[in-house]
Amino acid sequence: LAKTTQPISMDSYEGQEVNITCSHNNIATNDYITWYQQFPSQGPRFIIQGYKTKVTNEVASLFIPADRKSSTLSLPRVSLSDTAVYYCLVGDMGGRNQGGKLIFGQGTELSVKP
Amino acid sequence: DTEVTQTPKHLVMGMTNKKSLKCEQHMGHRAMYWYKQKAKKPPELMFVYSYEKLSINESVPSRFSPECPNSSLLNLHLHALQPEDSALYLCASSPSEGEGEKLFFGSGTQLSVL
Numbered sequence: 001l002a003k004t005t006q007p008i009s010m011d012s013y014e015g016q017e018v019n020i021t022c023s024h025n026n027i028a029t030n031d032y033i034t035w036y037q038q039f040p041s042q043g044p045r046f047i048i049q050g051y052k053t054k055v056t057n058e059v060a061s062l063f064i065p066a067d068r069k070s071s072t073l074s075l076p077r078v079s080l081s082d083t084a085v086y087y088c089l090v091g092d093m094g095g096r097n098q099g100g101k102l103i104f105g106q107g108t109e110l111s112v113k114p
Numbered sequence: 115d116t117e118v119t120q121t122p123k124h125l126v127m128g129m130t131n132k133k134s135l136k137c138e139q140h141m142g143h144r145a146m147y148w149y150k151q152k153a154k155k156p157p158e159l160m161f162v163y164s165y166e167k168l169s170i171n172e173s174v175p176s177r178f179s180p181e182c183p184n185s186s187l188l189n190l191h192l193h194a195l196q197p198e199d200s201a202l203y204l205c206a207s208s209p210s211e212g213e214g215e216k217l218f219f220g221s222g223t224q225l226s227v228l
Binding site: 041042043044045046087092093094095096100101102103104105106107 | 118147149156157158159162170202204205206208211214215216217218219220221222224
């Protein structure tokens with residue numbers, strides 16, 4: 001079972017690019033890397049997923065090096081509304097990890113200041 | 115309709131009360147989930163329903179009683195709760211319980227037990 005490690009918290013300012021790195025040294029060959037975002041008082045929502053190299057969508061980019069032992073979620077030009085907790089999960093294409101269950105780690109609390 | 119709707123948004127109850135949390139989705143999803151989230155902690159899985167049958171119970175105390183009347187509805191019946199049960203209760207759904215299926219979360223019910 002691949003365990004993930006992320007910084008507990010990060011601070012940023014509006015307009016900056018934010019990079020959140022997740023370590024997953026024991027990632028399995030068929031594991032995907034999935035990120036969920038959770039705003040205060042809301043449920044988590046899927047934002048991006050990748051297997052290797054780089055994935056980009058309208059919300060974020062995900063960079064995965066060749067050894068796949070880590071990944072970096074990149075949020076370009078953050079705004080106050082990007083203040084949220086970001087969870088990195090390693091597992092199947094839905095992020096499910098433990099026996100098909102979606103189990104969240106501690107996440108990274110991002111605070112964006114004006 | 116791509117939403118998971120939870121009612122009520124807020125609930126205050128005494129330890130002798132009986133109350134129910136409701137969750138509804140109209141995406142045709144056949145798997146539904148209850149998660150519990152304490153402040154500053156990640157969501158914790160409680161129950162999983164697949165095709166209206168309980169498939170996972172994460173050793174949740176019997177004072178929490180889930181019910182899935184049909185494929186669109188999920189209830190969580192509460193009885194004789196303790197103050198430490200105060201938390202955000204999140205409902206989620208996915209197309210099936212199968213591998214690779216992403217979860218869609220509702221905004222949760224913030225429960226306070228007095």
